[in-house]
Amino acid sequence: MKDKVASGVSIALLAALVAGTWWAADYAKRAVLEDPPRRMTHEIDSYVEQFVMVRSDEAGVPITRMEGDRLEHYPDDDSSEVDQFRAVSQRPERPTMTARSIHARMDEDGARVVMRGDVQLRRLPSPGRAELDIRSEQITLMPDEDVAFTDLPATVVNGTSRIEGRGMRYDNVSRELQVHNQTRVQIVPGGPRPAAPAARRPSNG
Template sequence: MQKPGGAHRWRIIFTMLGAVVVALGSFWLLEVMNKNGQDIEASKHLDEPDYFITNFSMVRMDLTGKPSYIVSGTKLTHYPADDSSDIDQPFVRKLTPGMPPLNMNAELAHIDQDNTRLQLHRKVVIDRAASPTAQNLTMKTEALTVFPDEERMETDVPVDILTGASRINGVGMKANNATGVVEVQNALRIVLPPKPRPAAAAQ
């Protein structure tokens, strides 16, 4: 014999269990949403700069403890996601023993790959004074990638090079500051200074 109200009590129990399951499910969903939100927030923060420096100058040393190059600019912005930095109005001076300094100017720069790669953008100008073993050098382009530790640089865009009294134009360039070798890859055009005329023989 079934007691009165038994079915009603079971319905209440099932309703309560259902409410608990829904509550637990809602709590789990809330936790997942909170965790995903935290991950998104963390990722968003990683994409944002964590500090900036204005009117700065820093010196990087070589393995012997001597200055290798100097980097300065009006503003440096650091990004923690990849430990890279953007520089406004950068000035870079590469110091090589036995050679004049190589100066680099641009409107923007990006440093990455553990501070071993420097990318210069917009109105890039490279200058090096003449020395007993090398002519003066002036290079102009709109984009240049520099590897200071390896003393080399390269670009895929048009470049204008003035060395001594000779002018070189082309598209794409690779240069090695240590060896003084410059290779222009495409559309090479060279303008050489006229040869001096031999002195007239005395009558």
């Protein structure tokens, strides 16, 4: 009889201990406030003053340099906004090309850069090839592909020739310049002829 009473008491105490432990765990879980899910808004999570990014080729030789006075990163779309953007593309087998703008948006870790505000794109002169100067209010730069383009009005000065049109694409690999919807062409006497309209034939700028 005493053994049965002792066993019953032990079972009751064990049940009380299990119930108390479950209640304490449930109470603690309800008492602790959980952080709400993070809202992914277009807000700055980091910034860099005097930003510099250098890209190198497979041999470790620097080929592209991008910099600006300030870079602000946005985590929701992994983009960056840059003030006073500047870039230099310098590859041994291609003409050196520079770019600058008041603002720029960098996507895809710098693989795509949309330059905005007083944009200037220059292919520096080289033996047998005149300087190419392109200006617009917005130009998209693809540094890895060495290509730039815009759908907005652009002014192109190729040596002593000047072309104005809406829409432009320049490929620094093939040296092809395409100016769409040409509205004005000015050729200085004795200078080279300008690029032909892209709809008919691209020209090597």
